[in-house]
Amino acid sequence: MESKQTWICDRCKVEMQLMDTQFNYLKRSFRHKALRCPSCGQVFIPEELARGRMRDVEKTLEDK
Amino acid sequence: MDAYLKNFGECLQKEPPFCGAECPFHMDMHGFIEKIRKGMWSAAFKTYRNAVGFPRVAAALCHAPCKSVCPLSERGGAVEMALLERACLSFAKDLGATSYNVPAKRGRIAVVGAGAGGLACALRLSAKKYNVEIFEKEDHVGGGLCEILPPDLLAREIEEQFKHEEYELRLSCEIENRSFLNERGFDAVCVATGEGGYDFGLLRAEGDKGDRYCLRDGNTAWFACGALIGDDGIYALSGGLYMGIVIDNFLKTGNLFYPPNAAATRMVLDAARLTDAPAVFPQNGEGYTEDEARGEAFRCLKCQCDACKLYSDLCDFTGKWPLRIRDEIAATTLPGVSEIKATPAKRLLSASNTANICREICPAEIDLEGLILEGRRSMHKQDKAPWAFHDFWLRDMDFADGPEAALCMAPAAAGTCAYAFFPGCQLGAGDPRLVEAAYDALLEKHPDTALLLRCCGAPAEWAGNEDKNAEAVAEIRDAWRGLGEPVMLFACPSCMEILGRRIPEMPLRSLYETLADRGANVPDAGVSAAAPCAPCGEWAIFDPCAARRNAHIKSAVRKLASEAGCKLTPLPVQERVTRCCGYGGQPSAASPEYAAFVAEKRASESALPYIVYCANCKDIFIKAGKECKHILEILFDPPGAVLADKNASLNSPGVPFRLATVTERRHNRAELKRSLLEKYWNGSSADQADRADQDESAARPRLKIGEALLVQMDEDRILEEDVREVVDFCERTGRKVYSEISASYSGYRKIGHMSYWVEYRPTDSEDEIELLRAYTHRMEIALEAVWNGVKTNVDM
Numbered sequence: 001m002e003s004k005q006t007w008i009c010d011r012c013k014v015e016m017q018l019m020d021t022q023f024n025y026l027k028r029s030f031r032h033k034a035l036r037c038p039s040c041g042q043v044f045i046p047e048e049l050a051r052g053r054m055r056d057v058e059k060t061l062e063d064k
Numbered sequence: 065m066d067a068y069l070k071n072f073g074e075c076l077q078k079e080p081p082f083c084g085a086e087c088p089f090h091m092d093m094h095g096f097i098e099k100i101r102k103g104m105w106s107a108a109f110k111t112y113r114n115a116v117g118f119p120r121v122a123a124a125l126c127h128a129p130c131k132s133v134c135p136l137s138e139r140g141g142a143v144e145m146a147l148l149e150r151a152c153l154s155f156a157k158d159l160g161a162t163s164y165n166v167p168a169k170r171g172r173i174a175v176v177g178a179g180a181g182g183l184a185c186a187l188r189l190s191a192k193k194y195n196v197e198i199f200e201k202e203d204h205v206g207g208g209l210c211e212i213l214p215p216d217l218l219a220r221e222i223e224e225q226f227k228h229e230e231y232e233l234r235l236s237c238e239i240e241n242r243s244f245l246n247e248r249g250f251d252a253v254c255v256a257t258g259e260g261g262y263d264f265g266l267l268r269a270e271g272d273k274g275d276r277y278c279l280r281d282g283n284t285a286w287f288a289c290g291a292l293i294g295d296d297g298i299y300a301l302s303g304g305l306y307m308g309i310v311i312d313n314f315l316k317t318g319n320l321f322y323p324p325n326a327a328a329t330r331m332v333l334d335a336a337r338l339t340d341a342p343a344v345f346p347q348n349g350e351g352y353t354e355d356e357a358r359g360e361a362f363r364c365l366k367c368q369c370d371a372c373k374l375y376s377d378l379c380d381f382t383g384k385w386p387l388r389i390r391d392e393i394a395a396t397t398l399p400g401v402s403e404i405k406a407t408p409a410k411r412l413l414s415a416s417n418t419a420n421i422c423r424e425i426c427p428a429e430i431d432l433e434g435l436i437l438e439g440r441r442s443m444h445k446q447d448k449a450p451w452a453f454h455d456f457w458l459r460d461m462d463f464a465d466g467p468e469a470a471l472c473m474a475p476a477a478a479g480t481c482a483y484a485f486f487p488g489c490q491l492g493a494g495d496p497r498l499v500e501a502a503y504d505a506l507l508e509k510h511p512d513t514a515l516l517l518r519c520c521g522a523p524a525e526w527a528g529n530e531d532k533n534a535e536a537v538a539e540i541r542d543a544w545r546g547l548g549e550p551v552m553l554f555a556c557p558s559c560m561e562i563l564g565r566r567i568p569e570m571p572l573r574s575l576y577e578t579l580a581d582r583g584a585n586v587p588d589a590g591v592s593a594a595a596p597c598a599p600c601g602e603w604a605i606f607d608p609c610a611a612r613r614n615a616h617i618k619s620a621v622r623k624l625a626s627e628a629g630c631k632l633t634p635l636p637v638q639e640r641v642t643r644c645c646g647y648g649g650q651p652s653a654a655s656p657e658y659a660a661f662v663a664e665k666r667a668s669e670s671a672l673p674y675i676v677y678c679a680n681c682k683d684i685f686i687k688a689g690k691e692c693k694h695i696l697e698i699l700f701d702p703p704g705a706v707l708a709d710k711n712a713s714l715n716s717p718g719v720p721f722r723l724a725t726v727t728e729r730r731h732n733r734a735e736l737k738r739s740l741l742e743k744y745w746n747g748s749s750a751d752q753a754d755r756a757d758q759d760e761s762a763a764r765p766r767l768k769i770g771e772a773l774l775v776q777m778d779e780d781r782i783l784e785e786d787v788r789e790v791v792d793f794c795e796r797t798g799r800k801v802y803s804e805i806s807a808s809y810s811g812y813r814k815i816g817h818m819s820y821w822v823e824y825r826p827t828d829s830e831d832e833i834e835l836l837r838a839y840t841h842r843m844e845i846a847l848e849a850v851w852n853g854v855k856t857n858v859d860m
Contacts, residue, residue: 007801010809016801022846026450029846037801043845044801044810045821050841058842062450062654063411 009037068435072390074428076369083130085329088302091115100361109156117184117305120221125298141343143364151357163228168193171315174250179207181256181290181304188308190229201238246284252311256290275322332427334371371425377662378416386432397442413439414453415655419609419644440528451817452842453654454527456781464489464519469733471517472543480548484514488556491679493729496736501700514547520559526649537566557610580620602631604670608678612642621677647680663688725778768834782838790822
């Protein structure tokens with residue numbers, strides 16, 4: 001995917017921005033920057049992130 | 065849990081090898097052999113010297129009793145341990161005695177007699193830095209050894225081994241009574257006066273705990289060893305070294321213990337380990353060259369009880385012994401949070417089979433899989449098991465037991481039924497025609513056969529979810545009672561094994577026995593008359609783990625296959641040790657690598673195609689690229705499309721057989737129910753709800769999914785229903801993001817535990833949407849309950 005890729009929140013019609021997002025998994029919570037709509041807070045996780053770094057973190061937490 | 069852990073106390077992994085137990089010195093044979101294999105001669109020599117004290121003396125005296133117990137003695141000849149020991153003496157660069165930097169100890173010990181036993185005892189104790197005095201009545205040391213060994217060799221050896229030790233030697237000093245030494249303040253006395261020597265009353269003495277040849281006289285403990293107590297030759301030497309340990313123990317604890325210096329081994333060697341390589345003989349007739357010695361060391365089996373390592377896939381894959389796995393599971397399942405304790409087996413617990421192979425092959429019948437299942441139950445109870453390891457199959461189980469797929473019907477023709485067919489949920493999911501054909505054949509034989517479509521509860525049992533499992537079992541029991549307690553006929557050996565255990569009062573039989581009774585050659589409604597010749601050729605029957613102990617099923621399937629014209633060749637290992645295909649216990653979510661490893665091992669056992677009679681084995685093998693057929697396919701060779709309507713084009717004639725995707729497996733189950741109801745019960749009203757559902761889905765735009773994405777979704781276990789739900793949700797709520805580059809929308813929804821993402825775009829056609837991506841993550845995006853529709857009708 002091209003690096004200039006932009007994502008727009010379809011409701012608010014504003015560009016998604018990297019913002020702190022809270023995640024929970026297996027009774028643990030942590031924050032990480034992810035694309036969010038600055039207006040309504042909607043999150044977008046691209047496939048590369050879900051299959052890459054996120055899966056690694058999931059695996060680590062499952063082993064803990 | 066405790067009972068399982070206790071069971072491990074019987075483990076034979078650490079039992080000494082046969083030769084080590086028989087060796088007078090109980091030498092560390094594995095270490096010795098390993099060092100020779102690596103050509104580490106000085107290290108090997110050190111192992112030898114530490115065991116025997118006087119290596120040159122031992123090499124001359126030893127008659128190699130180890131050879132009499134070597135498992136290779138009948139197969140190519142026992143390992144030539146004596147030659148290997150001599151090779152160490154020849155090739156080690158450093159033959160010097162080791163100097164131990166140990167602080168001096170307070171105990172004073174007298175050794176009476178400077179023969180093999182006395183010298184050995186003195187060597188051990190002086191090396192431990194005790195204060196040792198040797199009393200010898202002759203004017204030279206060596207005792208009986210002087211008659212066996214050249215005097216210069218003996219003198220050199222004694223001098224070398226005592227090089228770093230301090231002791232006092234009193235020659236020509238005969239001790240005539242105990243009081244002489246008692247009065248001089250010795251803490252312990254070792255009497256090694258040789259064969260027929262003076263015994264100081266020790267030959268008839270007994271210690272505090274009934275041990276022979278020891279007594280307490282005032283503050284002094286007396287022990288006898290060597291030829292005096294009947295230990296000749298090499299045993300006098302080993303007895304003396306052992307005496308060093310006995311006296312050391314006495315001085316440390318004050319307890320007068322002198323157990324016999326014999327080691328027994330309970331070791332069991334698996335016959336598969338035996339080889340027939342002939343012993344290496346030295347070319348020069350005297351001693352090994354380095355290469356010859358290493359060759360002989362490589363021939364050694366390094367005997368160890370390792371049936372688990374040989375046959376348990378888990379031990380093989382992880383490289384861990386069951387004792388280690390036990391420790392990891394015990395630590396993991398201890399109550400407490402992982403921040404303050406280790407949980408090394410969290411994944412391993414779910415990344416393992418539960419096919420009880422360990423208990424079968426372990427000489428001590430240690431139940432590793434039992435411990436694993438108990439561990440899973442414990443983790444589930446403590447709510448510590450990662451849900452992702454079993455979630456998919458628990459949802460699958462709910463579907464199989466739900467209104468779309470489950471069915472419990474008595475035959476329309478008969479009022480009561482003597483039999484009920486339980487095909488199991490996976491057979492119909494993979495290929496519904498097989499269930500239908502088998503039911504046809506059964507009805508032909510027994511028209512009073514009921515039908516029970518649902519899951520046996522295995523996923524809940526394997527997830528450690530006792531409550532869910534008990535619920536499933538109770539429902540099955542109720543259904544069985546409601547049908548009038550018929551004999552249950554199982555197509556899946558796993559369902560049969562599980563329900564046989566859970567509902568012991570339920571009479572059960574395998575479908576294959578019933579079909580074999582009937583005689584497969586009788587053409588009838590289910591069997592295509594031309595079928596028997598089609599599968600002619602050579603096959604191997606792969607028995608599933610659940611049928612391991614059921615000889616009836618095994619022989620019935622063989623009979624059916626032979627009668628259908630298959631030439632059967634037994635699998636070399638599976639026939640003897642029936643192992644899991646990789647499905648049992650459902651390890652593939654926790655460790656897909658492990659599941660693939662097991663499948664590959666089983667598939668590669670023979671180049672022949674397999675005949676299986678468990679639907680799961682079939683799926684596993686097809687996935688691993690192994691040619692494989694279910695016995696029912698061979699018997700019935702059912703006509704028609706493999707799959708129900710969905711994506712039937714992918715399985716059109718001429719296209720190689722492809723496994724049903726996770727979505728198709730659900731459709732197949734629903735389709736099976738619908739078609740059976742229609743065929744035998746004139747289309748019951750029970751599926752009205754289904755139809756209503758279908759009508760509703762017909763109103764929505766169709767999803768267009770490319771084949772590569774379908775395959776990817778199947779691999780990721782993403783159902784088309786899940787994708788549909790997310791798309792609908794995004795469209796309904798407007799919760800989606802737009803990409804300008806691809807003109808597509810992305811959005812997600814959490815379904816159950818899992819978050820599902822889709823990327824899609826409208827097509828030219830109004831009633832079709834093209835799916836571009838589908839992926840999932842297990843982490844939950846926080847606050848999703850507020851704005852992602854779990855709270856219904858929230859208008860953002």
